[in-house]
Amino acid sequence: PVSTRLQLHEQALFCYYDAFLTSVEPKTYKEALTQACWIEAMQEALNEFERLEV
Numbered sequence: 001p002v003s004t005r006l007q008l009h010e011q012a013l014f015c016y017y018d019a020f021l022t023s024v025e026p027k028t029y030k031e032a033l034t035q036a037c038w039i040e041a042m043q044e045a046l047n048e049f050e051r052l053e054v
Contacts, residue, residue: 003011032038 026032026035026038032042
């Protein structure tokens with residue numbers, strides 16, 4: 001099948017998005033524990049659970 005320019009553009013955007021997530025999100029819990037921003041995000045999530053009494 002032949003791809004149109006729009007299809008190629010959309011595929012490129014998905015590739016950029018995947019590359020962005022790969023570089024931003026930690027792959028493991030241990031990796032997340034080495035980054036202050038993720039520790040803070042996890043703490044905020046835990047605080048929200050406590051606030052909601054979940």
